[in-house]
Amino acid sequence: MPDTMFQAQALSQAEGAAGPxxxxxRARARQVIPGGLWGHLNAAxxxxxxxxxxxxxxxxxxxxxxxxxxxxxxxxWGPIVLxxxxxxxxxxxxxxxxxxxxxxxxxxxxxxLAELLVEMIPHADWCLLAKNGTDATTACVTIARAETGRxxxxxxxxxxxxxxxxxxxxxxxxxxxxxxxxxxxxxxxAASLEAAADRAGAxxxxxxxxxxxxxxxxxxxxxxxxxxxxxxSICDATGAALILDDVRAGFRxxxxxxxxxxxxxxxxxxxxxxxxxxxxxxxxxxxxxxREATTRVYTTGSFWCTAVPMAAAxxxxxxxxxxxxxxxxxxxxxxxxxxxxxLAARHGLTIRNSGPPAMPLMQFEQDPxxxxxxxxxxxxxxxxxxxHPRHNMFLSCAHGEAEIDTALEAADAGFAAVAAIA
Amino acid sequence: MPDTMFQAQALSQAEGAAGPxxxxxRARARQVIPGGLWGHLNAAxxxxxxxxxxxxxxxxxxxxxxxxxxxxxxxxWGPIVLxxxxxxxxxxxxxxxxxxxxxxxxxxxxxxLAELLVEMIPHADWCLLAKNGTDATTACVTIARAETGRxxxxxxxxxxxxxxxxxxxxxxxxxxxxxxxxxxxxxxxAASLEAAADRAGAxxxxxxxxxxxxxxxxxxxxxxxxxxxxxxSICDATGAALILDDVRAGFRxxxxxxxxxxxxxxxxxxxxxxxxxxxxxxxxxxxxxxREATTRVYTTGSFWCTAVPMAAAxxxxxxxxxxxxxxxxxxxxxxxxxxxxxLAARHGLTIRNSGPPAMPLMQFEQDPxxxxxxxxxxxxxxxxxxxHPRHNMFLSCAHGEAEIDTALEAADAGFAAVAAIA
Numbered sequence: 082m083p084d085t086m087f088q089a090q091a092l093s094q095a096e097g098a099a100g101p102x103x104x105x106x107r108a109r110a111r112q113v114i115p116g117g118l119w120g121h122l123n124a125a126x127x128x129x130x131x132x133x134x135x136x137x138x139x140x141x142x143x144x145x146x147x148x149x150x151x152x153x154x155x156x157x158w159g160p161i162v163l164x165x166x167x168x169x170x171x172x173x174x175x176x177x178x179x180x181x182x183x184x185x186x187x188x189x190x191x192x193x194l195a196e197l198l199v200e201m202i203p204h205a206d207w208c209l210l211a212k213n214g215t216d217a218t219t220a221c222v223t224i225a226r227a228e229t230g231r232x233x234x235x236x237x238x239x240x241x242x243x244x245x246x247x248x249x250x251x252x253x254x255x256x257x258x259x260x261x262x263x264x265x266x267x268x269x270x271a272a273s274l275e276a277a278a279d280r281a282g283a284x285x286x287x288x289x290x291x292x293x294x295x296x297x298x299x300x301x302x303x304x305x306x307x308x309x310x311x312x313x314s315i316c317d318a319t320g321a322a323l324i325l326d327d328v329r330a331g332f333r334x335x336x337x338x339x340x341x342x343x344x345x346x347x348x349x350x351x352x353x354x355x356x357x358x359x360x361x362x363x364x365x366x367x368x369x370x371x372r373e374a375t376t377r378v379y380t381t382g383s384f385w386c387t388a389v390p391m392a393a394a395x396x397x398x399x400x401x402x403x404x405x406x407x408x409x410x411x412x413x414x415x416x417x418x419x420x421x422x423x424l425a426a427r428h429g430l431t432i433r434n435s436g437p438p439a440m441p442l443m444q445f446e447q448d449p450x451x452x453x454x455x456x457x458x459x460x461x462x463x464x465x466x467x468x469h470p471r472h473n474m475f476l477s478c479a480h481g482e483a484e485i486d487t488a489l490e491a492a493d494a495g496f497a498a499v500a501a502i503a
Numbered sequence: 504m505p506d507t508m509f510q511a512q513a514l515s516q517a518e519g520a521a522g523p524x525x526x527x528x529r530a531r532a533r534q535v536i537p538g539g540l541w542g543h544l545n546a547a548x549x550x551x552x553x554x555x556x557x558x559x560x561x562x563x564x565x566x567x568x569x570x571x572x573x574x575x576x577x578x579x580w581g582p583i584v585l586x587x588x589x590x591x592x593x594x595x596x597x598x599x600x601x602x603x604x605x606x607x608x609x610x611x612x613x614x615x616l617a618e619l620l621v622e623m624i625p626h627a628d629w630c631l632l633a634k635n636g637t638d639a640t641t642a643c644v645t646i647a648r649a650e651t652g653r654x655x656x657x658x659x660x661x662x663x664x665x666x667x668x669x670x671x672x673x674x675x676x677x678x679x680x681x682x683x684x685x686x687x688x689x690x691x692x693a694a695s696l697e698a699a700a701d702r703a704g705a706x707x708x709x710x711x712x713x714x715x716x717x718x719x720x721x722x723x724x725x726x727x728x729x730x731x732x733x734x735x736s737i738c739d740a741t742g743a744a745l746i747l748d749d750v751r752a753g754f755r756x757x758x759x760x761x762x763x764x765x766x767x768x769x770x771x772x773x774x775x776x777x778x779x780x781x782x783x784x785x786x787x788x789x790x791x792x793x794r795e796a797t798t799r800v801y802t803t804g805s806f807w808c809t810a811v812p813m814a815a816a817x818x819x820x821x822x823x824x825x826x827x828x829x830x831x832x833x834x835x836x837x838x839x840x841x842x843x844x845x846l847a848a849r850h851g852l853t854i855r856n857s858g859p860p861a862m863p864l865m866q867f868e869q870d871p872x873x874x875x876x877x878x879x880x881x882x883x884x885x886x887x888x889x890x891h892p893r894h895n896m897f898l899s900c901a902h903g904e905a906e907i908d909t910a911l912e913a914a915d916a917g918f919a920a921v922a923a924i925a
Contacts, residue, residue, distance in 0.1 A: 135610055196534075209537070246641075256648065258684065
C-alpha cells in the first residue's frame with residue numbers, strides 16, 4: 082500500500098469518513114480550499130460514511146471516488162431530472178459542442194429554447210437565461226424594482242433564495258444595507274403576509290416566494306392555494322410583482338411552473354437546477370408588463386450565451402414533456418413514500434413524510450438533533466442508497482420501480498439501525 | 504424562397520443587418536427575449552452588418568448563422584484563450600463527461616485544479632470555484648468584509664466589476680443602499696486613491712481594482728506600478744484587502760495573475776473568462792489570512808461543483824503553461840498592432856493603439872462618436888475579420904502569423920473605408 086493510501090486510510094478511520102480515496106482527496110482539498118469545500122455540496126454535515134467525492138454516475142446510479150455504488154436520491158441536489166448522462170441530452174450537447182459553444186454571440190438554439198420556454202410556461206411572454214439560480218432570483222428582484230420604481234421586497238422568513246449578500250443564509254460579510262428593503266413574512270400565513278404588505282405600503286416592489294416551503298431541517302410544507310391567491314391579489318391591488326422562486330422545484334412538479342399546481346400565476350419566475358439535466362443554466366421568465374424594464378436592467382455573464390447548455394435544456398424539456406416527467410416522478414415518489422411508511426411501521430417506528438412526492442423529506446418523530454435521521458441515512462448508505470436526513474431529496478425520471486425497490490431495501494437496513502437505538 | 508426567408512431578407516435590408524438567417528433569428532428573438540438579447544453579446548450596438556448569431560467556430564475562425572467566416576478578434580469577449588474547440592481541452596472535457604459532470608459532490612479533478620491554481624498563482628494559498636466573474640468579484644468583496652469586519656470598498660470610477668446591483672453599469676432596479684459603502688477613486692491616480700482611503704477611515708474593508716483600466720469606449724490604460732504599490736501599501740497599513748479583479752485579463756497576460764507584470768500581489772483575486780477556454784467557470788484565490796473568513800461566507804450554486812468545466816480548466820491552464828500562452832499572445836498582439844500602425848499610416852490616418860498587446864484597442868484620433876471606428880469595423884467585417892470599435896479585443900493562442908496577416912488584409916479594407924469618409 083503506498084504511503085499516501087496508508088495515511089488516507091488512517092485518516093478515514095480517524096474521521097469515520099468514507100473510503101480511503103475520499104479521505105485522501107478531502108485531506109488534499111483542505112489544504113487548497115477553505116474548509117475543504119464551499120457551499121451545499123460540502124459533505125461535512127452529512128453522517129459518517131458519506132463520501133464527498135464522486136467518480137461517475139449513470140441514470141440514478143452514482144459511484145463515489147472509492148468505487149462504492151449508490152442509488153441516488155439527491156440527484157445532485159436537483160439538477161439531474163432525467164437521470165445522469167441521459168442519452169438524448171448528451172447527444173444534443175455533443176452535437177452542439179462539435180459546432181461551437183462559447184461564441185461572440187448566441188447560437189440559433191437560443192431562440193428555439195426561448196420559444197419553448199415561452200410556450201410551456203403560461204405566465205411567460207419572454208425569458209432571459211443565466212448560469213445560477215441566484216442570478217435568476219437577483220434578476221427578478223432587480224426587474225421588479227426597475228418596473229415599479231419601488232424598493233420593498235417581501236420574503237418568507239427562513240426561505241432560501243440564493244447565496245449572495247441580499248439573500249445568503251450566512252451574515253458573514255453582509256452589511257445591514259444589503260437587506261435594507263426586505264420585509265419578512267411567514268410562509269402560508271395570510272395575516273403575516275398582509276401585515277408585511279402594509280409595512281411596505283406604497284414602496285412595495287414585489288413578493289418573492291418559493292414553490293413550497295422547504296426550509297432546511299424542518300418538515301416541508303406545500304403552498305396553500307389560498308395563500309398563493311392572496312399573494313397574487315396583493316400584487317394585483319398594489320402593482321407589485323409576484324416573483325416565484327422556482328429554482329429548486331421548477332420542471333420537476335409541473336412543466337408550466339410549480340404554482341400551476343395551485344392555480345396561481347406569477348409575474349416573474351426564476352428557474353435553474355433541473356432545466357438542463359445538470360448543465361449550467363438558469364432562466365427568468367416574465368409577463369409582458371415587465372419586458373421594457375428588463376431591457377433597462379443590465380444582467381449578463383461571460384457564459385450566459387454558451388450554446389451547449391441551451392441544447393441540453395432544449396433536449397431535457399422536450400423529453401420531460403414527451404414522457405410526462407412530472408407524473409412519472411410523482412408516481413415513483415409515492416411508491417417510495419408508501420414503502421418508507423410500510424417499513425417504518427414494520428420496525429415499530431413513526432416517521433413523517435413531507436413535501437411533494439418527487440421532492441420528499443422523511444423525518445423521524447421526536448428527533449430534534451436528527452440523531453435518528455443520521456443513523457438511518459448512515460445505514461442505508463452502507464446498503465447502497467444515498468438518502469439525506471435534513472434536506473428534501475429529489476427523484477428523477479431514471480428512478481423506476483426496480484430502483485425505488487432497491488432503495489427501499491437499503492431503507493429497511495436504515496430502519497433496523499434506528500430501531501436498535503430509538 | 505420560403506416566406507420567412509423572404510421576410511427575413513426584407514428585414515435584413517431594412518435594418519442594414521447581417522444575413523437573412525441572422526435577421527430571421529433576431530426577429531424571432533425579439534418576440535421572446537426583451538430587447539432581443541441581454542447583456543454584452545447583444546449586437547445592437549455594433550456596426551451594420553455585424554451578426555448576432557453564430558453557428559460554429561474552430562481555432563480563431565468563426566462562422567455566423569449565415570455561414571460567413573471571420574477571423575475572430577474578440578474570442579467570445581475573452582473566454583477563448585487557446586482557440587475554439589481546442590483538442591486537448593475538448594478531449595479532457597469529453598473524458599470527464601463520459602464519467603459524470605454534475606454529481607452529489609465534486610469529482611477528484613476539483614482537487615487537481617485547486618492545487619494547480621494555488622501552485623501557479625503566487626499570492627494564492629487557497630481557491631474557491633464559481634460560474635460567473637460576478638460571482639467571484641462579489642465573493643471577494645464579501646470575504647474582505649467578513650475578515651475585516653468593516654464595510655467600505657474603494658472602486659475606480661467607471662470600472663466594470665460585474666452585473667448585479669452593487670456593481671452593474673445600469674442603475675435600473677438598483678437601490679441607493681446597494682452601493683451605500685462604495686467610495687470612488689480615479690484609476691492610476693494616487694491622490695484620489697489616498698483621498699478615498701481617508702474617507703473610508705477605520706471602516707475600510709478593501710480596494711477592488713481591475714488588472715488595467717478598461718472602461719468602455721475610452722483608451723485602455725495599463726496599471727501604473729507606483730499606483731499598484733500604493734494600493735498595496737494602503738492595504739498593508741490599514742488591514743484592508745487588496746482585491747484584484749482579474750476576470751477579464753487573468754491567464755492572458757500572466758499565468759500568476761495580471762499584477763505579476765507590475766510586481767504587486769493582491770490579497771484576493773477574481774478570475775473567470777479565460778480559465779477554461781469557454782467552459783463556464785470562475786475562481787477566487789486568496790491568501791492564508793482570509794481562509795477562515797471564507798469558511799464563514801456562504802457562497803455556492805447548483806453547478807459550482809460540476810466536473811467538466813474543471814477538467815477543461817485543468818487542460819487549459821496546463822496547455823497555457825506548456826506553450827507559454829501569454830508570451831505567444833503578446834507577440835501576436837504586437838504583430839497586429841505594428842501592422843495596424845503601418846496600414847493606417849499608408850492610408851494617411853492617425854490611430855491610437857492602447858492596452859496590453861494581447862487585449863488591444865484601436866481608436867481613430869478625433870473620433871468622438873466612433874463614426875470612423877464603426878466604418879473601419881464594418882468594412883473589415885465584410886472582408887472577413889471581426890474587430891470591435893469600442894471594447895478591448897482579445898487574441899488567443901490560435902492566432903498565428905498567418906491569421907494575424909489575414910486580419911490585417913481585412914483591416915486594410917477598413918482603413919480604405921475610413922480614408923474615404925475622414
